[in-house]
Amino acid sequence: MTIPSGRGPAAAYDGNLMAGPLSELFALDVTVAVVRCRGCGADAEVATLRVYGPDPGLVGRCPGCDDVLVRVVRTPDAVWLDLGGVTSLRVPAPAPAAAPAVNPPVVPPA
Amino acid sequence: MDFVTRGFQGRPRGRDDRLPPGQYLTGDFPVLSAGPTSNVDHDQWELWVATEDGTRHTWSWVELMALPAETVTVDIHCVTSWSKLDTEWRGVSLDTLLADVETAADFAMVHSYGGYTTNLPLEDLLDGQAWVAYGYEGDDLRPEHGGPARLLVPHLYFWKSAKWVRGIELMLEDSPGFWEQLGYHDYGDPWREQRYQGD
Numbered sequence: 001m002t003i004p005s006g007r008g009p010a011a012a013y014d015g016n017l018m019a020g021p022l023s024e025l026f027a028l029d030v031t032v033a034v035v036r037c038r039g040c041g042a043d044a045e046v047a048t049l050r051v052y053g054p055d056p057g058l059v060g061r062c063p064g065c066d067d068v069l070v071r072v073v074r075t076p077d078a079v080w081l082d083l084g085g086v087t088s089l090r091v092p093a094p095a096p097a098a099a100p101a102v103n104p105p106v107v108p109p110a
Numbered sequence: 111m112d113f114v115t116r117g118f119q120g121r122p123r124g125r126d127d128r129l130p131p132g133q134y135l136t137g138d139f140p141v142l143s144a145g146p147t148s149n150v151d152h153d154q155w156e157l158w159v160a161t162e163d164g165t166r167h168t169w170s171w172v173e174l175m176a177l178p179a180e181t182v183t184v185d186i187h188c189v190t191s192w193s194k195l196d197t198e199w200r201g202v203s204l205d206t207l208l209a210d211v212e213t214a215a216d217f218a219m220v221h222s223y224g225g226y227t228t229n230l231p232l233e234d235l236l237d238g239q240a241w242v243a244y245g246y247e248g249d250d251l252r253p254e255h256g257g258p259a260r261l262l263v264p265h266l267y268f269w270k271s272a273k274w275v276r277g278i279e280l281m282l283e284d285s286p287g288f289w290e291q292l293g294y295h296d297y298g299d300p301w302r303e304q305r306y307q308g309d
Binding site (some may be wrong): 050059073080 | 143145146190
């Protein structure tokens with residue numbers, strides 16, 4: 001596990017700890033997603049966030065400025081997600097499947 | 111023949127009676143943090159109380175130390191299910207800090223160095239129920255446990271006892287804090303097992 005370097009003290013975990021609870025929400029692997037910090041504008045892969053927790057919840061902080069970017073709480077009956085600290089979440093995704101061929105319109109005989 | 115069992119006689123109040131439902135006893139003092147440990151020097155430290163009309167009261171570290179202090183021995187209960195009995199704290203009662211604060215507020219938002227917040231009813235900070243604690247077991251409160259000073263509200267789950275306390279915002283309406291925004295209970299009574307919203 002890689003602890004990201006930065007100006008703040010080292011967190012106990014990195015963003016890979018968020019893979020489990022986030023996999024309950026997202027179809028794609030969010031640890032490779034790139035979030036943009038609302039505070040300092042830096043981009044960071046979720047896997048490189050400084051993560052505190054796991055209890056009472058996971059808190060993912062910006063490796064650049066330590067602002068809270070992502071919070072995840074797993075209660076007995078729900079997953080709570082806060083992305084308020086990011087301006088965007090960019091998830092690598094495969095190209096969409098080709099659109100199905102459209103049948104030519106049926107032209108009634110003249 | 112003895113028809114009276116221990117159960118009918120009742121038992122002296124023991125450790126089990128002091129454990130809220132769903133809790134286990136620990137002799138350790140686990141450290142749970144939502145962020146890096148704050149290190150605030152005494153000469154930079156300040157505590158503020160802000161009322162609903164914007165009036166602000168502040169205390170420097172020296173001023174806090176000059177206030178009457180109390181030593182209290184209390185049980186503490188973390189929402190992650192550990193409880194610790196007979197912990198000894200030293201600090202200033204919120205009754206003392208709020209004695210000259212005029213407010214019509216019913217709620218408080220506690221703010222910490224580092225940005226953490228937690229909300230609770232103002233009445234739960236009064237009447238000998240809450241302290242700004244700076245001593246633990248005869249020593250200065252260590253930074254990882256919230257030093258130089260943390261809130262101590264032992265009758266609620268311990269996430270309400272904000273580490274690195276820096277201010278108390280008095281509010282007319284309730285508003286959720288850091289964990290309360292994300293599924294945790296607004297009040298957090300361990301004896302009613304109010305861990306999550308809806309409990």
